[in-house]
Amino acid sequence: MSQTKRVVIAAVCAALGVVLPMAFHALPGAGNVWLPMHIPVMICGLVAGPVAGAAAGVLAPVLSSLLTGMPAAPILPSMTCELVAYGLASGMLAHLVRTGRLAVDLYVSLVGAMIVGRLVGGALQALIFSQGTYSLAAWVSGYFVTGAPGIVLQLVVVVPIVAALERAGLVDARYPGKE
Amino acid sequence: MRTFGGYVWADSPLHRAPAAAKLVGLVVGAALVLAVRGPITLAAALVAVAVLGVVSRVGWRRLLAPLWGMRWFLLVIVALNALLFSVSEPLFSLGPLRLTLPGIERGLLIAARTCLIVVLGAMLTATTTPQQVVHGVRELLKPLARLGVPTETAALAVGVTVQFVPTLLRESRQLMRAQELRCGGFAARGIMRRAVSYVRLLVPVFVCAVRRADELSRAMEARGYRVDRRRGATGERGCS
Known part of the structure; x- marks a missing residue:
């Protein structure tokens, strides 16, 4: 995949990171529950690599905050750092994990990125953004309980979307010639 | 929406x-x-x-x-x-x-x-306008170019993102209407039914968006636009 296409895919995924939360906010409290901004960032990492994933992780929350006011400015820094971690980790794991089976590669990379992003997010909250007031219970509650529907949504949709993009010939196939 | x-x-x-x-x-x-x-x-x-x-x-x-x-x-x-x-x-x-x-x-x-x-x-x-936003971002990032930050690439990414937001919103609405005509769902009262309708929408939205990204990157490359890993974007400007 050319560098130009990687940049454009990162930008389009960032634009989806602005659009999808706007759609999902028709559902009450949807942002924290369905985590719609995570999906395009992780897909960007999986199809275009870690740098593009990280770029989408920066652009999506910053531009969304500027254009729509969501996320609100006080939580923007922590959310940006967390999304960068998701984009980087999904891209790096997609590059490293090669089992010979597309679905297994993608699920391992996706779950790994979900864990890494949450660990990084929790560490940053504890060390920088909510220093002294953050606890393990708050981390579990914020990242796993409240966002449980979002976790399920990511597990259900991310891999089929990446597979659909490969089938449509829009991104490089991981295993060319193999169905 | x-x-x-x-x-x-x-x-x-x-x-x-x-x-x-x-x-x-x-x-x-x-x-x-x-x-x-x-x-x-x-x-x-x-x-x-x-x-x-x-x-x-x-x-x-x-x-x-x-x-x-x-x-x-x-x-x-x-x-x-x-x-x-x-x-x-x-x-x-x-x-x-x-x-x-x-x-x-x-x-x-x-x-x-x-x-x-x-x-x-x-x-x-x-x-x-989105072009003015890109220009503004480029101006603001200019000092970082001396530190080796690919500011042209960053400005390009911001510009494409800003331009794509209304386009993707319009396409998402069209896909939502098409889905409503086929099987209903977005106006459904239950939150879970509405959520399922949004989930069904995600695959076509992503395929449409990445197809547009593919077309745009091909058009940019055809006009001589290149993104260099170290130097950032080079070639014809404003071809997005």
């Missing part, structure tokens, strides 16, 4: 102001709004934003439109603050829920701050 307006043609001081200044102004304005603590400073911020709204000649309908889409989000903010995050004497309590006056005040203040920042953001997009 929330509305997202684009540029509004008008001749006003805000339309004529440099994009870089407006971007800096938005960041500074947002920081000042976040510093609002009491009713007097909130009233001052409201007056300032109202004056800017009048000066921009964009129209209040366009500036306030994004707030309607955020009504649930704002309601949840007020409710959470009013019921959960205060230890004052409750007006009413039910189990862990304690409705307090300071909680209500705090919820309303946070919601008001969010509304003001959203209106400032709407003012930026209504008075600045």
Whole structure:
């Protein structure tokens, strides 16, 4: 995949990171529950690599905050750092994990990125953004309980979307010639 | 789905102001709004934003439109603050829920701050074309180029993102309508049914978006646009 296409895919995924939360906010409290901004960032990492994933992780929350006011400015820094971690980790794991089976590669990379992003997010909250007031219970509650529907949504949709993009010939196939 | 307006043609001081200044102004304005603590400073911020709204000649309908889409989000903010995050004497309590006056005040203040920042953001997009935004970002990032940051690539990415938001919103709406015609769902009352409808929408939305990205990158490369890993974007400018 050319560098130009990687940049454009990162930008389009960032634009989806602005659009999808706007759609999902028709559902009450949807942002924290369905985590719609995570999906395009992780897909960007999986199809275009870690740098593009990280770029989408920066652009999506910053531009969304500027254009729509969501996320609100006080939580923007922590959310940006967390999304960068998701984009980087999904891209790096997609590059490293090669089992010979597309679905297994993608699920391992996706779950790994979900864990890494949450660990990084929790560490940053504890060390920088909510220093002294953050606890393990708050981390579990914020990242796993409240966002449980979002976790399920990511597990259900991310891999089929990446597979659909490969089938449509829009991104490089991981295993060319193999169905 | 929330509305997202684009540029509004008008001749006003805000339309004529440099994009870089407006971007800096938005960041500074947002920081000042976040510093609002009491009713007097909130009233001052409201007056300032109202004056800017009048000066921009964009129209209040366009500036306030994004707030309607955020009504649930704002309601949840007020409710959470009013019921959960205060230890004052409750007006009413039910189990862990304690409705307090300071909680209500705090919820309303946070919601008001969010509304003001959203209106400032709407003012930026209504008075600045995407090309001007890209130019503004490029100007602001210029000092970083000396440190080796690929500022041209960053400006390109910001520009493509800003340009794609209205396009993808329009396509998402078309896909939603097509899905409604086939099997209904978005107007369904149950939250789970509505959620399932949104999930069904994700695959076609992503395929359409990446197809557009593929077409755009091919068109850019055909015109000689290249992104160098170390030097950033080179070649013909403004071909996006």
